Amino acid sequence: MVRVTLDSITKRFGDFEALKRVSLEISDKEFMALLGPSGSGKSTLLYTIAGIYRPTSGRIYFDGRDVTDVPPKDRNVGLVFQNWALYPHMKVFDNIAFPLELRKAPKDEIARKVREVAEMLRIENLLDRYPWQLSGGQQQRVAIARALVKEPDVLLLDEPLSNLDALLRLEVRAELKRLQKELGITAVYVTHDQAEALAMADRIAVIKEGVILQVGTPDDVYYRPKYRFVGGFLGSPPMNFVEAEIEGPYLNVYGSVIPVPAQYRETVERLGVTEVILGFRPHDAEVVKGKAEGLAGTVYSFEPLGREQIVTVSVNGAFVKVFAPEGEHFSFGEPVTVKLREDRIVLFDKKSEKALE
């Protein structure tokens, strides 16, 4: 297996810079998600690792070996795309066997390896079928089997689940995660779906406009976003943001005054900032009726979700979303207070939108 090192990768298409000095280290056996909105450069980065794109500048290393000029076929990477692109005129067996045929592997070895990988993906009973005789989820498994059969050093996946329906996506997601760990294979997984990244990855690299804003464990990027963008991109609903002014040891949020969170007191004093953005997750607050310490507001809306409900509160015109237990009754316009869990508050500089540290 293999460690992948990206050293200051820039990729230009004409005048357009799709990747801007991207550096990233992906450990052996790690599952790394590249997460970002459409057009942020995720696929470009993946194809650069695969060798399909050559970086304009920067180097790529596999286990310390410079592979920047090594063509894709000599990198031993397995690729799985969004549209699975199985060969329609070939049966499943031949589709999976194809990379080994290209290598001119002996027939009996091909048969053994195809069967092994098919069993692993639970498609051994489909080997005689053509792709059009398969469901989407089965086709997807065949595509993964084809990528795995040559025992790649690195498995590269570009939104492999996005053509599946929601239920199937959840199922294949769990399987893929398990398979990656069982095989102990280094995997890089491109997605714009934050839930997918949180659920599957060991670490997530959050990309925006060709720049990696943050790399960290799901917990890191979820609870300790380094940028407002990261907090706002992860979570459903995402992190809430309200503007606040620092007044000595207090934060003034549209007229509601709360203490500066303990974890920020020293930082706020040292930096001497006065205008911040206060971020908190919908699960890290509660809505209480009437007046209390917290953000004073009124109920704008509420949406039951079964086990809990999302309450939207207008805090002097700024809307925040908070989870509340099922069964609690709210009415439109009712005065409430949003009480924040202090240790989970994140403060961002208002101008740079970077978390204070």
Ligand code: ATP
């Ligand atoms: P998506 O989720 O929509 O696939 P992405 O994050 O994977 O988005 P990329 O496909 O990497 O984004 O594209 C990044 C940017 O580079 C986009 O603005 C895209 O238009 C541009 N781009 C990608 N490939 C090319 C190309 N071959 N020629 C010119 N521009 C390109």
